[in-house]
Amino acid sequence: MYKILVKRDLIPSVKFIAVEAKDIAAKVQPGQFVILRLTEKGERIPLTVADFNRQLGIISIIFQEIGRTTKELGLLKEGETITNIVGPLGQPTHIEKVGTVVCVGGGVGTAALYPITRAFKEAGNRVITIIGGRSRDYIIWEKEIGALSDTLIVTTDDGSYGIKGLVTKPLEEMIRDSEQIDQVIAIGPVIMMKAVSHLTKSCGIKTMVSLNPIMLDGTGMCGVCRVEVNNETKFACFHGPDFDGHLVNFDLLMHRLKTYQTEEKISLEKGEHCR
Amino acid sequence: MTMINPKQTPMSKQDPRDRAKNFNEVSFGYTKEEAILEARRCLKCKKPPCVAGCPVSIDIPLFITAIMEGAFDQALQVIKTKNSLPGVCGRVCPQEDQCEKVCLLGRKNEPVSIGRLERAAADYGQGNAPALFRSKKKKVAVVGAGPAGLTMAGDLARSGFQVTIFEALHKPGGVLVYGIPEFRLPKLIVEQEVESIKKLGVDLRVDQLIGRTFTIDDLKKDGYQAVFIASGAGFPKFMNIPGENFNGVYSANEFLTRVNLMKAYLFPEFDTPIKKVKRVAVIGGGNVAMDSARTALRLGAEKVYNVYRRSRKEMPARVEEIENAMEEGIQLEFLVNPSRIIDDGQGWVKGLECLRMELGECDESGRCRPLPIKGSEFVLEVEQVIMAIGTAANPLLSATTPDLKVNKWGYIEADESTGQTSKEGVFAGGDIVTGSATVILAMGAARKSAEAIAKYLKGSRNERQ
Ligand SMILES: Cc1cc2nc3c(=O)[nH]c(=O)nc-3n(C[C@H](O)[C@H](O)[C@H](O)COP(=O)(O)OP(=O)(O)OC[C@H]3O[C@@H](n4cnc5c(N)ncnc54)[C@H](O)[C@@H]3O)c2cc1C
Ligand SMILES: Cc1cc2nc3c(=O)[nH]c(=O)nc-3n(C[C@H](O)[C@H](O)[C@H](O)COP(=O)(O)OP(=O)(O)OC[C@H]3O[C@@H](n4cnc5c(N)ncnc54)[C@H](O)[C@@H]3O)c2cc1C
Ligand code: SF4
Ligand code: SF4
Ligand code: FES
Numbered sequence: 001m002y003k004i005l006v007k008r009d010l011i012p013s014v015k016f017i018a019v020e021a022k023d024i025a026a027k028v029q030p031g032q033f034v035i036l037r038l039t040e041k042g043e044r045i046p047l048t049v050a051d052f053n054r055q056l057g058i059i060s061i062i063f064q065e066i067g068r069t070t071k072e073l074g075l076l077k078e079g080e081t082i083t084n085i086v087g088p089l090g091q092p093t094h095i096e097k098v099g100t101v102v103c104v105g106g107g108v109g110t111a112a113l114y115p116i117t118r119a120f121k122e123a124g125n126r127v128i129t130i131i132g133g134r135s136r137d138y139i140i141w142e143k144e145i146g147a148l149s150d151t152l153i154v155t156t157d158d159g160s161y162g163i164k165g166l167v168t169k170p171l172e173e174m175i176r177d178s179e180q181i182d183q184v185i186a187i188g189p190v191i192m193m194k195a196v197s198h199l200t201k202s203c204g205i206k207t208m209v210s211l212n213p214i215m216l217d218g219t220g221m222c223g224v225c226r227v228e229v230n231n232e233t234k235f236a237c238f239h240g241p242d243f244d245g246h247l248v249n250f251d252l253l254m255h256r257l258k259t260y261q262t263e264e265k266i267s268l269e270k271g272e273h274c275r
Numbered sequence: 276m277t278m279i280n281p282k283q284t285p286m287s288k289q290d291p292r293d294r295a296k297n298f299n300e301v302s303f304g305y306t307k308e309e310a311i312l313e314a315r316r317c318l319k320c321k322k323p324p325c326v327a328g329c330p331v332s333i334d335i336p337l338f339i340t341a342i343m344e345g346a347f348d349q350a351l352q353v354i355k356t357k358n359s360l361p362g363v364c365g366r367v368c369p370q371e372d373q374c375e376k377v378c379l380l381g382r383k384n385e386p387v388s389i390g391r392l393e394r395a396a397a398d399y400g401q402g403n404a405p406a407l408f409r410s411k412k413k414k415v416a417v418v419g420a421g422p423a424g425l426t427m428a429g430d431l432a433r434s435g436f437q438v439t440i441f442e443a444l445h446k447p448g449g450v451l452v453y454g455i456p457e458f459r460l461p462k463l464i465v466e467q468e469v470e471s472i473k474k475l476g477v478d479l480r481v482d483q484l485i486g487r488t489f490t491i492d493d494l495k496k497d498g499y500q501a502v503f504i505a506s507g508a509g510f511p512k513f514m515n516i517p518g519e520n521f522n523g524v525y526s527a528n529e530f531l532t533r534v535n536l537m538k539a540y541l542f543p544e545f546d547t548p549i550k551k552v553k554r555v556a557v558i559g560g561g562n563v564a565m566d567s568a569r570t571a572l573r574l575g576a577e578k579v580y581n582v583y584r585r586s587r588k589e590m591p592a593r594v595e596e597i598e599n600a601m602e603e604g605i606q607l608e609f610l611v612n613p614s615r616i617i618d619d620g621q622g623w624v625k626g627l628e629c630l631r632m633e634l635g636e637c638d639e640s641g642r643c644r645p646l647p648i649k650g651s652e653f654v655l656e657v658e659q660v661i662m663a664i665g666t667a668a669n670p671l672l673s674a675t676t677p678d679l680k681v682n683k684w685g686y687i688e689a690d691e692s693t694g695q696t697s698k699e700g701v702f703a704g705g706d707i708v709t710g711s712a713t714v715i716l717a718m719g720a721a722r723k724s725a726e727a728i729a730k731y732l733k734g735s736r737n738e739r740q
Contacts, residue, residue, distance in 0.1 A: 023488050037445055043537060043546040044445075068546055084445040086482040216537075216547075219443050219484055220669050221453075221509040222529035226520055233513065233520060238671070252520055255622045259522045263548030270543045 001081040002036075005058060010140045013065045014108055015074050016050075022057030024049070024087045030115035031093030031210065031242055034059070035218040037084040038072055045069045046215045046237070048112035049088060062111030062140065068267040089218045090241050093208070095119045099182035102174070103149070104167050104196055105131040106188020110141050112210060113187045118148050120185075126150050128181075130170050132192075136161035168195050181205050186245060190254050197245030207245035211236045213253055214260070228252050281384035284313040286391055291602040295572050298457045298540055301599060307345070310395035314343035317387045320379050325389060328377040330719025331426075333357045335374060335389055342392055351400025354393060358718065359429035359472050360422060362464040363451055365394025368715045369593050397464070403471055404433065413732045416441060416499035418485045418672070421449020423505035423705030423717040425472055430725035432475035436732065439499070441483040446536060449507055451714070453536040454528070456566050458573065459596075462535070486671040491679070491701060501700050501728045504687060505721060508706035510667040514558070518616030519662075523550065523624030527559070527567045527663035534570050549574065552658040556580045556627045558613055559663030560590040565597060567661045568605045579605050580655055584612040584632050584645045608655075610634070612647060616660055626654045666711055676701075686710055694724030702728055 006018040024034060033048045051060040065074045076082070093116050101120045105113035110131045121127045129149035133139045135158045146152040153170045154162030163170055167188070174181065184207040186196040193209040200207045213225045213236050220238035227236050228249035234240065286309075288294070288302045305313065317339045325335045333354050341350035354361045370376075370390035378386035413436050417424045420442035428438045446452050448465045473479055485491065485506070494502050511526035513519050530549070533539040537547035555571040557564050560583035568581045581600070583590060586609045590597060601607065610632040617626040631651035634643035668685035680688040680697035687696055687703040694702040704720035706712060 023483070027488060041538075041545045043548075084482050086443065086445070086484055086488070088487055089484065216529060216532060217444065220671065221511070222532050223511040223513070223526040224529045228520060238669075252622075256520065256522060259550070260548045263542065263550075267543050267546055267548065 001083060002085045003081050004076055004078055007076070007078050010062065011137055013074075014062065014140055015065065016060060016062050017073075017076075018058050018060045019082065019085065020057060021059050021085055021087075024085065025052045025054050025057045025059050028052050028059060028088035029092030030095065030119040031112075032088035032090050033218075033241065034061075034085050034087030035089060035215065036073075036082050036086075038069060038076075039083055042072070042083070043069055044084075044216060044218070046089070046212070046218055048210075050111040050114055052115070062108060064108040067264050068270075071268070086218065090237055091239070093119070093185070093210075093242050095123050097124045100126045100128065100180050102171065102181050102184045103127060103129045103145075104171065104184060104186040104188070104192075105129070105141075105145070106167055106186075106192040107133055107138065108140065109188030109192075109210075110139075110145060113185070114141055114145055114148075116185060116187075117145055121148050125182075128174075129153070130155065130167050132156065132167035132188075134158065166195065167192060168199055171196065172199060175199070175203055175205075183208070184245075185209075190250055190257070193245060193248075194250035197248065197250070201246045208242050209245040209248060210241045211243060211248065211253060212241065213256055226256075279316050279318075279380070279384065283316075283385045283388045283391075284309050286388075288599075291599075291604070294458065295569075295603040298573055300461050301458050304398055305391055305395045307347070307395070307399055310342050310392055310399075311345060313388050313392060314339045316380060317343075318380055324377040324379055325374040325387075328374040330373065330715045331357045331722050333374075333393075338396060339387065339389075339392055342396060347396055347400035348402050349400075350396040352402050352404055354396055355402075355404035357722070359426055360451075360468045360714075360718065361393050362397035362468055363422070363460060364715055364718070365390050365392075365397055366460050366464070367451075367455060368393075369713055371594065373715060397468075403474060413437065413501075414439070414499045415728060415732070416494045416497075416502045417505060418491075418502065419443070419449060419505040419507060419705075419707075420447035420469070420479060420481075421505060421507050421705060421717065422451065422714045423507075423721040424449070424503070425469065426718040426721035427503045427505060427704070427725050427728075428477040428479075429472045429475060430722060431728065432472070432477045434725070434729050436729070437476075437478075439478040439480060441485050441489070441494075442479065442481045443484040443506075444536065445481050447479055447481065450509075453532045454563065454566070456531065456535055456570050458569070459566065484671075486675040491672065491676045491698070495700065500732055501702065503694070503721070503724060503728065504672060504696070504701065504703040504707060505705045505717070506669065506672060506707045508666045508668050508686070508711050510669045511662070512665050512667055513662055514613065514664060516613060516615050518618060518624075521616055521618045521622055521624050523552070523658055524616060524660045525662065527557075527563045527661055528666065530567055530661050531563075531570065534574070540570075540574060550659065551575050554578045554580075554655075554657040555659040555661065556582055556613075556655050556657040557661045557663055558582050559665070560585065560592060561663065561665075562592045562596060563665075564663035565592045565600045565605075567663050569600055569603060571659070571661065572603055572605065576659075578657075580608050580657065581605050582608045582611045582613060582627070582629060582655070584610065585643070586610055586634065589642060610645065612645065613660075614652065617654065624658055624660055626656050627660055628652055628654050668707060668710075672707075684710065689724075692723055693727035694720060695727065700731070
């Protein structure tokens with residue numbers, strides 16, 4: 001049993017929780033995730049560790065309520081518990097000093113980007129962060145991630161805050177202005193990671209993306225999380241979740257994420273769980 | 276002298292037409308009376324060959340004698356001194372290749388139905404085997420709660436060691452809970468046997484992925500004087516044919532884990548979904564393939580093909596399970612090998628293209644190489660393809676434990692009689708050493724290794740009171 005110590009609403013349908021998980025907090029590295037299960041009848045879902053405190057034995061998670069399990073998680077209160085959490089899972093993000101790193105976060109992906117941004121900064125890089133959302137109400141973690149970055153750029157689709165446009169817009173401008181960029185890391189909706197990778201490929205800027213396929217065990221046992229990278233099949237929970245964005249088959253990922261759409265709808269409409 | 280019935284007492288089963296539609300156990304097991312009747316067939320041999328045929332050396336004539344007397348508790352306790360999972364083994368052990376194969380009675384008649392009697396002892400008996408020592412000073416870590424890990428934990432706990440099992444999933448049992456279906460091995464049985472191992476004082480910790488949550492070296496630093504690795508061989512293989520990533524292609528592990536561990540057959544009462552389709556093809560010829568095919572049928576498929584590249588004779592699945600599958604209406608396609616998966620133009624499976632095969636050169640063991648017949652392509656129209664072509668070693672532990680030697684396939688190198696690996700104080704057994712084998716072989720390896728670990732730990736000071 002893992003106790004929820006803190007819970008906060010960030011923006012509509014995105015929540016923050018800090019959970020007591022000593023062993024995971026002691027080991028987790030930026031880029032890794034956990035798999036949790038809420039109840040005996042619940043499913044196992046992967047969520048990135050958005051922050052951690054090793055001394056206090058706490059991990060934080062930021063999640064978007066989109067379906068049955070994330071909505072149910074959103075209903076839990078401080079002091080209540082999560083039945084199962086296993087982790088840390090996946091390979092840590094490869095962090096080294098490369099010069100200038102541009103960290104690009106879309107939507108709730110910004111949460112997963114946070115510990116990575118910090119690690120790149122601590123490794124001595126110049127960090128430019130671009131975060132984006134639909135509108136002003138959908139920007140998360142701006143202050144926190146801004147404090148770690150040398151430069152922070154915010155974009156909104158509707159122009160209600162920051163630059164009007166997608167996260168690719170300022171990135172495109174930086175490339176056009178021949179700013180020195182040594183590496184890009186992008187985390188967010190698949191379509192956004194695809195767009196960023198497409199943009200940087202033409203000018204050969206190394207780009208890492210963090211893939212979010214459907215997962216089950218998260219240990220390499222089932223193979224549901226397979227993605228295509230450089231025309232080879234990889235298990236994202238095991239070989240990833242980070243991969244070279246220039247080699248990823250994003251269309252396949254988007255398609256595979258649709259596998260259970262019909263069932264997800266049934267599950268959501270089933271009504272409240274008796275807890 | 277009473278005449279011995281040349282035939283085994285039959286065991287009743289659910290009617291194939293009924294059982295193909297439910298997940299209840301297929302066979303009902305013996306009644307007490309049937310068990311006693313069958314127990315009477317045993318010759319109580321002085322030098323019983325059956326015991327040597329059992330990888331964990333159960334005192335078979337002794338427990339059968341107890342059943343004959345109607346003393347099911349005693350029978351169970353006799354078994355449990357050697358085997359912590361009798362209800363499991365009585366159901367899924369390939370007895371025909373183990374104890375029953377060498378049963379003396381079997382030379383002229385049908386052998387004693389040892390497996391069914393073992394199951395009866397577990398179904399009707401109660402109680403644990405007595406503990407041997409009571410000191411709990413030395414700590415042992417076991418990685419994985421499958422048959423090998425559970426056996427090790429039970430044996431060492433009974434010998435007075437303090438054992439902690441670290442299991443990656445949220446439930447103990449390994450393949451017994453995620454792979455083998457409910458209709459062959461009810462999960463309640465596994466739960467009960469795990470509970471009785473826990474009662475011996477074993478600390479079982481779920482949600483612990485060794486290699487990530489802790490490394491093997493962390494465990495040693497934490498004061499575990501010996502570590503036993505029993506992580507199984509659960510890294511699914513695919514065929515590397517075109518179309519394998521279309522929606523509707525599953526590894527058997529995924530398919531079975533959804534249904535068994537996550538109870539997707541009870542969706543939406545349980546949250547984990549599974550696609551229910553009309554036509555399914557399962558690829559492979561082992562127990563895993565049979566289990567997948569029969570599961571697909573129970574989920575409501577109208578047509579289930581099982582595609583195997585060799586002939587019936589070479590099928591590695593248990594005979595009983597092949598027969599059960601055929602009775603239920605699984606269509607076995609022999610000498611057929613898939614060449615690609617076809618989609619509907621939108622990335623969803625629509626068919627499986629196959630080639631007919633013929634058997635070519637044979638090796639010494641009599642297994643012949645299947646060779647494709649040119650131009651024999653045909654298409655099975657299916658919406659789901661399940662790959663049950665075997666598994667490989669998960670590389671996580673070897674990658675995070677640099678001084679742990681593995682062979683060229685990634686399986687851990689361990690001494691056959693002790694399980695000792697290349698790393699001091701680290702032992703291994705079960706599928707992670709041998710590759711996919713059987714429940715009882717994994718347990719046999721653990722049992723031998725438990726003796727070696729006990730000896731190893733006694734070599735160091737103050738193990739007894
Ligand atoms: C490595 C990884 C890290 C992730 N980190 C975060 C995070 O930090 N914050 C966050 O909000 N989300 C994260 N996700 C996505 C999150 O796992 C899904 O949103 C969640 O599983 C949806 O479950 P649901 O029952 O609420 O919704 P459902 O209605 O079941 O599904 C909604 C959509 O989520 C995806 N999904 C469904 N089931 C799974 C599953 N078992 N595994 C993965 N995706 C699934 C599918 O695209 C589906 O269409 C991450 C995913 C991965 C693989
Ligand atoms: C579908 C199916 C049907 C089968 N049918 C039969 C049958 O009828 N009869 C028979 O005798 N055999 C059968 N087998 C084979 C048999 O189940 C296996 O040989 C046996 O389970 C191997 O036992 P094990 O303890 O070595 O590994 P497993 O049962 O695989 O258990 C390993 C455990 O370790 C855990 N683990 C893995 N890595 C880690 C880690 N890093 N940290 C912590 N935990 C970890 C896993 O989650 C798992 O619980 C079948 C197998 C399958 C898949
Ligand atoms: S465990 Fe298996 S081999 Fe041993 S007696 Fe039981 S059925 Fe036979
Ligand atoms: S070999 Fe057969 S007959 Fe002899 S003791 Fe064993 S089970 Fe009985
Ligand atoms: S989630 Fe099962 S192998 Fe990755």
